[in-house]
Amino acid sequence: MGSLRMHKRLAGQGAGLAALPHTLSEAFPNCPTDASAVGFALSRLPRTQAPVLWVQDRLSRKEAGRPALAGISGDRPIIMVDLSRAVDVLWAMEDGLRCRALGAVIGEIWGDPPGLDFTATKRLAIRAEAADVSCWLIRRAASPDLSAARDRWRIASLPSAPHPHDPQAPGAPRWSLDLFRSRRVKPGKWVATYDGAADRLHLAAPTRDRAVEPGDGALRERAAG
Amino acid sequence: MERCGNAPPDDVPVVLAREGHHGPVIHAANRAARIDGIHPGSRVVDMRAICPELQVEYADVAGDHAALDRLVLWARRWCPWTARDGDDGLILDTTGADHLWGGEAAMLVEMETQLSLLGLTARLAVASTWGAAWALARFGSVRSICGPGEAHFKLGPLPVSGLRLDPKTQLVLRRLGLKTIGAVMDVPRLSLTRRFVKAELAANPLMRLDQALGKLAEPVSSMDAKPVIRAQARLAEPIFDPTPHLPGLCEDLCDQLKHAGLGCRRLHLTVYKTDGDVSYVDVATSAPNRDPAHLHSLFRDKVERINPGFGFDLITLAAGAIEEMQDKQTRLDGGSDDDLHLTRLIDRLSAKFGPRAVTRPVLRQSHVPERAEAQIAALANRPDEVVVLTKERPLRLLDHPEELRVLYAVPEGPPARFVWRRQTHRVARYTGPERIAPEWWKDRPGTRLRDYFKVEDQTGRRLWLYREGLHEDGRGGDPRWFVHGMFA
Numbered sequence: 128m129g130s131l132r133m134h135k136r137l138a139g140q141g142a143g144l145a146a147l148p149h150t151l152s153e154a155f156p157n158c159p160t161d162a163s164a165v166g167f168a169l170s171r172l173p174r175t176q177a178p179v180l181w182v183q184d185r186l187s188r189k190e191a192g193r194p195a196l197a198g199i200s201g202d203r204p205i206i207m208v209d210l211s212r213a214v215d216v217l218w219a220m221e222d223g224l225r226c227r228a229l230g231a232v233i234g235e236i237w238g239d240p241p242g243l244d245f246t247a248t249k250r251l252a253i254r255a256e257a258a259d260v261s262c263w264l265i266r267r268a269a270s271p272d273l274s275a276a277r278d279r280w281r282i283a284s285l286p287s288a289p290h291p292h293d294p295q296a297p298g299a300p301r302w303s304l305d306l307f308r309s310r311r312v313k314p315g316k317w318v319a320t321y322d323g324a325a326d327r328l329h330l331a332a333p334t335r336d337r338a339v340e341p342g343d344g345a346l347r348e349r350a351a352g
Numbered sequence: 353m354e355r356c357g358n359a360p361p362d363d364v365p366v367v368l369a370r371e372g373h374h375g376p377v378i379h380a381a382n383r384a385a386r387i388d389g390i391h392p393g394s395r396v397v398d399m400r401a402i403c404p405e406l407q408v409e410y411a412d413v414a415g416d417h418a419a420l421d422r423l424v425l426w427a428r429r430w431c432p433w434t435a436r437d438g439d440d441g442l443i444l445d446t447t448g449a450d451h452l453w454g455g456e457a458a459m460l461v462e463m464e465t466q467l468s469l470l471g472l473t474a475r476l477a478v479a480s481t482w483g484a485a486w487a488l489a490r491f492g493s494v495r496s497i498c499g500p501g502e503a504h505f506k507l508g509p510l511p512v513s514g515l516r517l518d519p520k521t522q523l524v525l526r527r528l529g530l531k532t533i534g535a536v537m538d539v540p541r542l543s544l545t546r547r548f549v550k551a552e553l554a555a556n557p558l559m560r561l562d563q564a565l566g567k568l569a570e571p572v573s574s575m576d577a578k579p580v581i582r583a584q585a586r587l588a589e590p591i592f593d594p595t596p597h598l599p600g601l602c603e604d605l606c607d608q609l610k611h612a613g614l615g616c617r618r619l620h621l622t623v624y625k626t627d628g629d630v631s632y633v634d635v636a637t638s639a640p641n642r643d644p645a646h647l648h649s650l651f652r653d654k655v656e657r658i659n660p661g662f663g664f665d666l667i668t669l670a671a672g673a674i675e676e677m678q679d680k681q682t683r684l685d686g687g688s689d690d691d692l693h694l695t696r697l698i699d700r701l702s703a704k705f706g707p708r709a710v711t712r713p714v715l716r717q718s719h720v721p722e723r724a725e726a727q728i729a730a731l732a733n734r735p736d737e738v739v740v741l742t743k744e745r746p747l748r749l750l751d752h753p754e755e756l757r758v759l760y761a762v763p764e765g766p767p768a769r770f771v772w773r774r775q776t777h778r779v780a781r782y783t784g785p786e787r788i789a790p791e792w793w794k795d796r797p798g799t800r801l802r803d804y805f806k807v808e809d810q811t812g813r814r815l816w817l818y819r820e821g822l823h824e825d826g827r828g829g830d831p832r833w834f835v836h837g838m839f840a
Contacts, residue, residue, distance in 0.1 A: 295783070302840075
């Protein structure tokens with residue numbers, strides 16, 4: 128019954144997330160060379176043809192590479208801004224969030240620069256909500272300190288799904304998602320399988336089941352199950 | 353249009369060549385080469401057989417056109433109405449302007465002097481019609497002047513090529529025995545009309561003749577120079593900071609632009625210092641613009657770069673790269689225009705961080721991963737290149753592939769265990785190889801091929817590795833392994 132509750136909540140949350148206004152989300156990859164956070168952020172972007180403003184600081188570019196257009200599904204134009212300092216990245220993101228023609232703003236910041244504090248994230252979040260443009264801040268080698276981001280995710284790669292034709296080959300990517308702080312929905316942990324061809328994310332409960340919750344076994348739920 | 357600085361000596365036959373259907377053909381020849389029997393339009397190899405010491409240079413046709421267009425504007429010193437005539441001529445409407453230079457003959461001498469000071473050889477003629485001037489300049493005597501009633505006599509002895517006809521018609525006329533313009537004039541009009549009734553202008557000797565004799569009008573349409581739009585502030589006392597004057601200058605400039613229906617893509621701010629020095633700041637926009645507030649904001653961090661010295665007393669703001677710009681209303685309720693916001697965002701970002709920091713990646717047709725992507729300007733049009741992606745590609749690419757240290761190599765496939773960035777990875781699953789051969793038409797000889805593998809390590813990280821080269825491929829020692837990208 129625990130997994131049933133989980134599935135129901137996930138289903139509700141999926142619909143709810145789509146209806147929620149776009150805002151600032153932070154993603155913390157568990158290791159800097161892990162591209163899962165970028166993949167997850169891209170999969171959550173709205174399905175439009177509006178251009179994406181992608182701002183990177185120098186260390187992110189050097190340590191974790193640049194986004195490769197050939198690996199990104201969809202035909203979205205990307206406007207790359209290569210900067211050196213984190214304060215410039217924040218400035219460019221804030222400026223980009225004033226432009227409603229953009230589909231999304233993605234920023235990559237390395238470490239914990241002094242400019243990236245609660246005030247900076249709050250400015251980003253308020254601007255993103257005012258312009259209704261989704262904004263992702265991907266923070267590598269960073270500690271999840273005080274931040275005004277509405278959703279904060281910890282994301283790591285997991286061994287991929289079995290390949291349908293080749294048992295030796297890695298299949299569809301799997302990520303472990305940990306929504307450890309959120310203002311809008313209840314935090315939780317999921318295992319996501321990304322279907323690149325359909326650009327869809329399949330969420331599942333983590334393999335370890337949770338403890339049975341006291342509300343389980345109510346009359347309505349039994350009828351529904 | 354060869355400048356005198358690198359002109360070859362007159363006695364050496366030199367030709368300019370351009371690409372033809374069957375190899376290079378001669379575009380132009382100098383006097384020595386023409387004397388040796390070399391004529392434009394023939395193939396370079398044939399002419400080399402005639403004249404073995406021939407020197408061949410490639411012609412820059414587009415550069416010649418651009419230079420001629422600049423020369424058109426330069427020639428307005430003599431008269432206000434000038435135009436380019438074909439690939440190698442200028443036409444100047446000097447009606448009412450010759451007396452300023454002391455008559456037509458003196459004007460021609462003056463023109464020839466000035467053009468020779470530029471390093472150009474010119475053949476000049478004055479006539480009452482475009483066609484007559486064309487023929488006299490090319491086939492007439494030096495600096496010939498043809499009055500209003502003299503065209504009939506002056507043109508008569510000239511060859512029939514002076515009628516601006518296409519080569520085919522010239523051949524027809526030569527075969528008919530009509531070798532001079534006078535011979536064509538003597539043919540009855542009715543016969544010529546009947547023979548060339550359906551011919552185009554360029555193939556119709558009668559119409560060309562009428563144009564040369566002034567019976568058929570041929571107006572000269574002069575091209576307009578771009579207007580110079582500039583605002584300036586003259587100051588009573590030298591100052592050190594132009595910032596307080598910028599909003600006024602921007603508004604003045606934008607008023608002028610709006611009045612002319614134009615927008616600018618470049619702004620040049622120049623300050624003239626009291627010690628005679630000049631310093632300037634340039635900003636650029638990604639789309640034509642004439643909004644004073646926006647143009648002013650582009651100067652925000654740049655004005656500090658001006659070195660004021662002992663102060664300056666004149667500031668000018670000039671608009672460059674002027675383009676037509678119409679006012680657009682995209683929404684009936686007069687709301688904001690989304691596109692405009694995007695162009696302004698790009699302007700702000702490029703003004704602050706430099707135009708090279710703001711780019712847009714586009715796909716290119718290449719198998720080599722680092723060449724499969726090109727950077728273009730953020731709002732440039734996408735090139736019409738259809739790129740079909742067949743293989744799975746990583747989400748992130750490293751700018752420079754990083755070499756890894758193999759701990760445990762296996763005969764086939766990627767290494768079973770390797771160290772990258774001081775971490776040991778054990779390959780759990782892999783797919784590949786995908787062999788990407790070097791592009792021999794671009795790469796240096798000796799570039800090794802690459803075998804790409806997508807590997808997944810024990811923690812689930814998916815990397816894109818490649819082995820550079822093969823064992824015993826004769827292009828270096830043992831193959832090395834690199835990490836090139838990360839899959840999601």
